Amino acid sequence: MDLLPSWDPNWKRRYNSPPDDLINNFYVPAFARSNTYDRAVGFFSARLLAAIAPSIDRFVIHGGKMRLITSPAHLNDEELEAMGKGEQLRERIKQDLREAIAKPIPNPVLADRLKLLTWMVATGKLDVRIALREHARSYALFHEKIGIFADGDGNWMTFTGSPNETLGGARLHSESFPLHRSWANEEQRAYAQEERDRFEQVWGEQVEGISLWKVNDWIEEPMRSTFGMREPSVARSRMYEFDEPAISDIPIPDDATFVPSLPDSLVLREYQKSAVNDWLLAGGRGTFAMATGTGKTLTALAAATQASIHIAKSDRPLLVLVIVPSIDLVGQWRNDAERFGFRPAVCHGTLRRGQEEYLKSVFSAARSSHGRRTEMVITTADSLTPRSANMGPASDHFLQRQLARHSGHLLVIGDEMHSLGTAARLAALPKNATMTLGLSATPKRHGDEVGTDALLEYFGKPVLSISIKEAIYKYQALVPYDYLPSPIELTEEESRQYRLISQKIAMAFGAGDEQAAETHIRARTRLIQHATNKRGCLRQLMAGGLRNETHQIIYVAEGKDPESDFFQLDETERMLREDFGMRVERYYGETDSERREVLQERLASGDIQALLAMKCLDEGVDIPSARIGVITASTQNPRQFVQRRGRLLRRDPDNPKSHAVIHDFLVMPPRPVGEPSDSEKRLIGAELSRAAELADAARNSEALFSVIAWAYEYGLRPAEHTWMNLTHEGDMEEWVQ
Structure with missing residues (x-):
């Protein structure tokens, strides 16, 4: 770089314009x-x-x-x-x-x-x-x-x-x-x-x-x-x-436009191009059911860009509303959208007066009767949904009021669309959308066929489905992984508590008291998630070499241990720091967005070895540097483990990884004496079906044999659990048409 004196003797003691060109x-x-x-x-x-x-x-x-x-x-x-x-x-x-x-x-x-x-x-x-x-x-x-x-x-x-x-x-x-x-x-x-x-x-x-x-x-x-x-x-x-x-020599167009375009640096895979084309051919309606990490966001932005260009030809504006499940994803979407030339406005949380005035100008521009422009607003599902069930489009809800006034072209993009399937959130979706696009690795809502059908009705049927196996081995969009399940035995006291709670569940169902049954089921789930022997298993993994590894995400249970009354997050952090001298940090719901970005950067650089998370890393957050996952606790919802797996399998352009490793703690209830109850079958079936799904797509798919063997020990049968047949292709992640 030249220094200021390098321009001598061209620097003048005084500049006068004219004649100087300042x-x-x-x-x-x-x-x-x-x-x-x-x-x-x-x-x-x-x-x-x-x-x-x-x-x-x-x-x-x-x-x-x-x-x-x-x-x-x-x-x-x-x-x-x-x-x-x-x-x-x-x-x-x-x-x-x-x-x-x-x-x-x-x-x-x-x-x-x-x-x-x-x-x-x-x-x-x-x-x-x-x-x-x-x-x-x-x-x-x-x-x-x-x-x-x-x-x-x-x-x-x-x-x-x-x-x-x-x-x-x-x-x-x-x-x-x-x-x-x-x-x-x-x-x-x-x-x-x-x-x-x-x-x-x-x-x-x-x-x-x-x-x-x-x-x-x-x-x-x-x-x-x-x-x-x-x-x-x-x-x-x-x-x-x-x-x-x-600048004065460049011709000025009669009508300046604000229409996005595909970035020169963007390279779409063939399946992404096909998805965009099929969505357009379907009239701008449909769902991208794509495995986590296969590029849903960029594919959706490419589709929105093509829709913008098409609508601009008719000299009409387009409003794009992007709905994401969490604040973390607002920033990610905004950064990605700006690559395409969108000028996204953010709308979430409590809005200050100045923010409302600015957003009003954005909506007003999108309501123009003509003009080649696209306006984008990014919001969260919570911010879109009125808190009171009585609040409708004409209420005092700022965002709903602005959307209700819109009568032109409107594209609604639902990221992680499964999170929009509750009654309140479905009611909050704009009824005047002219185009819709749903995105999810797991479009089906666990245990909620009504919500799933309503989402499908709103966003449209899937125009593309990519399973996890296709993403890894066919398209190589994700890295392969090793799956290492660890069976966790309950202690004698925990086994006694487990049987006692199971009896209460059976009695509640027998008496027709579903509310009491649900309360007891939650207590049994909490007992399993906080099983004492999990700490010993985690300690063995760390002593066996994980203490020296970096780029880890360790998932722990929410809440307190029912026995010790200590939070598992606190106990795990103390053990890793004090007993193993590891550099770990918490990453959970109370962590603000700026702090989260810093933690992600520190994990990528190796400055910290592991992030301790509960649920906030389950959806949409990109941490491609993560290579090792330790799942000490999880729910029975298939979406959760699919999302967690996706966090680890993303390719890292800055520091490429050959594969990922997933350690999964499977709590094994006491072996039943005689035929297990229906409640016990549902519990162990859900736990082992998750393990089977993870094992089936892994490099070491032979781990599936161990999972099936455990299933037989607990009295599960292939006629009731088809994943035990070895030939079944699960549809937890792939939307089967």
Whole structure:
């Protein structure tokens, strides 16, 4: 990287426009040779930075950061005095910023460059603050103008006075400013030092009478949704060296569009292309029943993109509503959607007034009678569903009210669609959807045929089904795995409790008291999940070598041990830390989203050896670095183990793995004396059918023989449990049409 002095003698002591071209003769070479840019200015336009963005690509690639202090662009001193210091002023500034960002982008080159600026705001590479002169009862405009470019070798240069940081100021108006270079001579350095110190004092809020407001939180979401986002590009950083046409020379289309497109870097597998085509041929209705890790999200975004392009030909807007089961997936979907050029708006949890106003503008744009644009809103199933059963589309529920007003094209994408099958969530799904797309590795809801049928009715029949075996061995979308089940015997006391609870279950069913039976079944499940010998088995695994391994996910039971009254999460963490000196961290429901991202990165780097989880890693979260899974407890719901297996089998592009290993703890109740009860058969049948499913698709599929042998010991018969026949292809994960 060249340093600032390398442009000598081309740096001038004063720049005057005209005749100087401030963009090409000053800003472009300055950014190309700097790693920090600080600017205090009266008025600012992101479009000026966009005009010089090729050099900003290089600037950011070399670690560059920008700090910007500016005044509100649409207020004068009289208006500021009239508004005083109340909340009205803050809301007015927020609204002005949103409106400025929402202005039409005149050409695709500017649009691409504004994506880079959005990335800089989102990653903290561009920090923007509003400055105001503070008086006793009101504020006034901030008029100071200081600019500082600095390189990584201790050189800096400053300029003061004009211009304002706008495209018009740099290109159209008469502007003039002196330049002070720290390396030129002592006098120049003294000027440059004073101006640099002044900026630092204002930035650090050390100047009495000047107030600063941080605005990145105000502008990030509108910028993401209006411009999209991209990382800096080496290729783009060289564009200005090859006679790229000036922005003023690029023709401006009559109607700027906001339609996504397939990324150049996207490589879809043949089954993904077929899924998109079949979904379109079905009229934009259907389900992708794809094994976890086979690319459901990207396939769905490709389908949404093709639908957007098709609808844009009729000069009509499209609204895409993405519903995900958890907050973790909101960020993942947003990042993936931005690759396609979508500008997703996020709607979940309690919305602030500013967030509601911004979302209203998104829905309003999608309700336009014409226009080639696609708006996307990402929400969670909980946020879409009114809390009160009496709340309908015309209620006070913000999202439901906005959706009810929509009368145009609407595509609803249900990620992990099985989570939408409850009565309340089904009722919350928009009835005015013109297209629907369901996604799930396990579309069938465990023990809920009514909910399953309702989901199928809403989203449409599967247009693609990919089983776990196909994903691993046919398409090689997932890595193969070894399955190592460990039978866990109950202690004598646990066996006594197990038989006692089983008798209570039988008596409750005999008396027709299903509520009491369910209570006893939950108690027996808790007894099994917290079986004492699980700790000994986990200890043996760690002592046998797992203590030295990394990239592990260890699933533990929820709640307290019924005997010790200790949480299993606490006990497991203590044992691994204190007895084996392992680096482990918790990853559970109370872990906030930022903390989760940090933990995922630390697991990938090997900084921590294992994550301890209960259920929050069951759906949708991508942790491709995980290679070893230890399932000490699980429910009887097939969806849970399918999702957990999928977490481990994802391919890791950053650190490829040849295979994964799954250790599964199977609690074996006491062997029945005589014929086991129906309740016992259901319990052991569910536990062993899960084990059989995992064994059947594993590299060491011979583990299935051990599982079947255990089944015979407990009196299970192939006529009742078809997975014991060895030839049956299970449909837990694959939707059989």
